[in-house]
Amino acid sequence: MRKIKLIVAYDGTNYCGWQIQPNGITVQEVLNRALTDLLGTETRTVAASRTDSGVHARGNVAVFSTEARMPAERFTFALNTYLPPDIRIQGSEEVPESFHPRFTSTIKTYEYKILCRTIPDPLRRLDYLFCYDRLDVEAMRQALAYLVGEHDFKSFQGAGGEASTHTTVRTIYKAEILKEELEEDTGNQVQDPGGRQREAYTLRIRITGNGFLYNMVRIIAGTLLDIGRGHRPVSDMPQILAAKDRTQAGPTAPAHGLTLLEIRYPEWE
């Protein structure tokens, strides 16, 4: 038996998340079926991240075992012919039998995207959170900076999801907010009801860490939005962290703004 690692990208809009479940179609179910069809034998995948309903991925990681002799890198193109267009394998390679996508230390990068504009954009509705309010991006950046490093992120752990691990300590290696102005809006008279021209832009909250608690990135995004809107001060962020209490942080931002960008396995690189 060989173990094959897949890099999986998907638009999560039409899926009830990664993990197979009785109430709706999931990415894992569709991928397992494609693999089973391709290989002619029942094949199952295990993923690094069991993303929630509506969350997207550019680089989730899934592994499966097979006796097929197909060269490992061929699985990318072969599987894509069996998958719907909202799921696309981005790469495939053989890994040692001991490799497990979840029980191996990882460096994950998530991105939460926000469209700041007077009016929603139909072409960005699936993977951006629409935000009408003006945001103080500098305040959001200052607040986010408090989270870099090793901390107990208990305040940013959502209820439910997987069984909680023994520790809520995680390390964030890098966290940034990328702002991009939308030049295409200049001609389209996007203005607020008072008639003033408003700057339109996207924000991408990008966070890299050694692990994330359930809903952690979405709760961080929700807290940063509270701060960006001026509903609470930047100085709340260290207090939220210190409180180790979910009720101190902001709301969980909607799933569709979140994309799992990349998972790295430093031990295997």
Place this chain on the structure above:
Amino acid sequence: MRKIKLIVAYDGTNYCGWQIQPNGITVQEVLNRALTDLLGTETRTVAASRTDSGVHARGNVAVFSTEARMPAERFTFALNTYLPPDIRIQGSEEVPESFHPRFTSTIKTYEYKILCRTIPDPLRRLDYLFCYDRLDVEAMRQALAYLVGEHDFKSFQGAGGEASTHTTVRTIYKAEILKEELEEDTGNQVQDPGGRQREAYTLRIRITGNGFLYNMVRIIAGTLLDIGRGHRPVSDMPQILAAKDRTQAGPTAPAHGLTLLEIRYPEWE
């Protein structure tokens, strides 16, 4: 009766184009229904551009007449509450009775988007043409430059569509190809089957002119792709233009890569 001008954005994926037709749901049909529901009386729109099935818009223009007293700029927000999320009014204003969105001279800007990558990206599948082949972007730019100015674009006129106008002469004011590298791909091991790392990028062919023949931008895009792939030389472009013969140009590129960005009415500005 007042005349109201709307700026209409839509994701064309789920529509059979703009114009009402018996075989499927169209943007116009949904917009007319929203207006009728909002105003409580049968209301119909006339659009500047009757975009084809699958084509998107950021700034199509539609007008309607109404006796409602609502302030013109309020229609934007009011209508959006009646519309599905893949259609969003971007602005509304009152225009003189004599204003007609099609029989008034316009400056239109279209954009054709291409994703150049080894593997399709699920999050760009709806509004980018996926292109596996390496493209000579500089050759495409040189070829596109031949089209700027006043020319007879008969070679770039598709069969079908609306009744042909008396002339196929149009003026292109500006034409450019914007290239953007995709930094998020760096970690995702996107490589071609030979294992070489490949540059991933998007191209946006953006063309501004005083009018466009049926399928003109898509035929230009299809011709540029032929040239970018090296299937024909840059020097073919002036010959295609001179031939005034549709069979000399390249194929019509798929609809989903095309977005109508903006329509300006210089007489009314």
